[in-house]
Amino acid sequence: MTAVLELQNVQKQFGGRPAVRGVSLAVEQGAIFGFLGPNGAGKTTSLRMALGIIEPDAGSALLFGKRPSAESLDRVGFLPEERGLYRKMKCEDIIVYFARLKGMHADAARLRARELLQRFGLADYARRKVKDLSKGMAQKIQVLAAVVHNPDLVILDEPFSGLDPVNQSALEDLVRDLAAQGRTVIFSTHVMEHAERLCDRIALIAGGRKIFDGGVREALAHCPRWVEIEAPKQSDMDGVAAALGAVAERSDHVCDDPEDIRWRLVLPKAIEPQAALRACLSRGVDVRLFEPHRPRLRDAFVQLVGDDDAAQLRTEGAALQGDAA
Amino acid sequence: MRWRSVFLIARREFLAYTLTVGFWLSVAFVPIFMALGATMPALLQSAKPASHFALIDETGRYADIVRAAVTDARRTEVREAVEAYANTRLDSQQRGEALALFDQSASDPDQAAADTMAAFASGKAALDLPRAQLIERDVHGQDLDRLRRMMQSEPSTNAPPLNAVLVIKPDGDGAALDYWSANLADRRLVDIAEDAVAAQMRIEALRRAGLDVRIVSEADSVRPVTRLFSPVKSAGAEEVTRRDEIRYAAGAMLAFLLWMLVFSVANMLLSSVLEEKTTKVMESLLVSARMSEILAGKLLGVGGVAFALLAVWAASTIGLGALVSGHTDGFADIFAAFADPKMLIAFAACFVAGYLMYGATFLALGSLCDSTQEAQTLMSPVILLLMAPMLGIVAALDDPNSAFVTTLAWAPIFTPFLMLARLPSDPPLWEIIAAVVLMVGTALLILFLAARIFRAGALGGGKQFWEHNAIGRIFARRVRKS
Helix, strand or coil: CCEEEEEEEEEEEECCEEEEEEEEEEEECCCEEEEECCCCCCHHHHHHHHCCCECCCEEEEEECCECCCHHHHCCEEEECCCCCCCCCCEHHHHHHHHHHHCCCCHHHHHHHHHHHHHHCCCHHHCCCEHHHCCHHHHHHHHHHHHHCCCCCEEEEECCCCCCCHHHHHHHHHHHHHHHHCCCEEEEEECCHHHHHHHCCEEEEEECCEEEEEEEHHHHHCCCCCEEEEEEECCCCHHHHHHHHCCEEEECCCCCCCCCEEEEEEECCCCCCHHHHHHHHHHCCCCCCEEEEECCCHHHHHHHHHCHHHHHHHHHCCCCCHHHHC | CCHHHHHHHHHHHHHHHHCCHHHHHHHHHHHHHHHHHHHHHHHHHHHCCCEEEEEEECCCCCHHHHHHHHHHHHHHHHHHHHHHHHHHHCCHHHHHHHHHHHHHCCCCHHHHHHHHHHHHCCCCCCCCCCCCCEEECCCCCCCHHHHHHHHHCCCCCCCCCCCEEEEEEEECCEEEEEEEECCCCCCHHHHHHHHHHHHHHHHHHHHHCCCCHHHHHHHHHCCCCCCCECCCCCCCCCECCHHHHHHHHHHHHHHHHHHHHHHHHHHHHHHHHHHHHHCCCHHHHHHHCCHHHHHHHHHHHHHHHHHHHHHHHHHHHHHHHHHHCCCCCCHHHHHHHHCCHHHHHHHHHHHHHHHHHHHHHHHHHHHHCCCHHHHHHHHHHHHHHHCHHHHHHHHHHHCCCCHHHHHHHCCCCCHHHHHHHHHHHCCCHHHHHHHHHHHHHHHHHHHHHHHHHHHHHHHHHHHHHHHCCHHHHHHCCCECCC
């Protein structure tokens, strides 16, 4: 497969502070690629280097196999993290403007803009000025301006931030549509759930370093699975854990029956949750609740970054705040 | 450079300004201001109410002289109106005949105007005569105390107002004037009376001294004929004409116009970049066009706005000129001074150079600011610096070749304005060539530096630019080369 975008050991410093430290990755044609990490991890800087907006201090960025150029950028649709439109322009006109800058003919651009506005339920807003739109609505217009010229590669920097759940879902649909048309989509986000639902591949970045690059399943495989079990206090959970090679932790959770306790049983990678249930039953544990947990990308992220680093990132006010959303 | 992108960006910039009400208001401001300036004195004059006055002549010698002077002043006004009418509505032969008839007509100027109109303008549009400024009231037998009370009473339909009383009192061999008026700012009557009585007192004094008044008057009117010559004018045509004198003023006025135009539109460039930075459009733009295309597009677009401004101003000036040409002596000379091809070419060249220098500078400054407040702070010293050419232009009105003006003209950022102001004095050719080279070179250098700063500032913003590696960021190719 051809890599439509490639970063080769790119590095960038701002005022002596490293923002990106030797990130390498390659995104293949037709993929939905998630670029994940907390705020300030270096995602936007990496994407800007990939697009040639800023030059790396070291390493190189290739777009469609070549250094970014005006011609290759015409094949790219980009939604920047810092979004904005000309406030006094009308919605349709602004979409047409960016389409024409990307080389579309005036008539074709207007036709396509109307088609997109219609398709995304924004036809009534076509002649309205941007300043009269809500923030979310303006963001949708900017997404349309980014994809109006049918780009081969769509790069969306934090596209879900600022959107309500309904519009987030609509945007996820748009990303799937674009991928279904054979286009490559790269988006950065610090909200892991979107990546989990959409991505074929992800790269995790923290502190300017890439800490993972691969499939979602592959990332999740780095996480231990666990089950939560409620059983009477006198149950031999330590014996169950020992038999499985697992770790049993008593939870603070208050059970309905005061005689019961909730345990968290962290399983080794090779052990399936069913094996834990069998072990409980074989040791006569009176299981009142058995809840297997599927690992999430955020868990994988914490696992990959390491607890200390994750804590540090949290204190920087960045880590995973959006997960709650 | 992709000219298609440049054109699209330029067009957006142009339309962003020209499709606003504010732009057309500012465009209209200049012709409106000019029209007001041209018509305001006449409007104010015609709007002024007539002054009703009374004369008390205690000398018995000067009242008729004052009355004759008031009539003469009225005759001058009416004659100007008749002449303006004749200039616009009668052919050249009729014009002369009409004025001759007016001059020979009855002593009442309004009646003379009516007679002239009846003879030459029958069936044509009526002559709109200016309102009489001074009207005498017959107050025979009334003393000053009574007249003072009349001045303070409210006017009524059967008793017109009394605005002023002029009392002519004996004073030695001559007279003294006591002027009573509720509005002492209105000196129309007293000025006329003072001149007339003074002239009569002078004649009387000459007679008392046994001098021939006619000879003294002739002696007073003797003046040497003075002609002005310029050594730089071609042989045989060295004499300085009125048109030449107007050229000097035209040079300074064009320089002022250029200054006003350049700074009006350069500010637009700063606002434009600031808007793109504050609304975060810049990053989207950077992926859609090269930095050089954005820069060129903005300069071209706002340059188009300047051209539109200039076109409207020029058209309104010509229109206004055509309107007043029948009423204003020498309009053709004024027009010729401004429409001189040499001046127009120089104006175009100075505009391009000045606009590129200041436009690029303002673009670069805009890219370094993240807010209007920052821009204002950064602009304050720049604006102070930019006031310097104004001083030079004012000085050039007195002497375009003074050391101050010529020295300032060699400061490249002031050259476009001051060379334009100096041009009517026909500076040596080498100076003109050197000025052009200086302007072009400086414009190119500023464009080069501004492009570097713009690239660094457009994304990084002022804070990053100033705090970290300012010079390095200008020259290092860290940002995408365009």
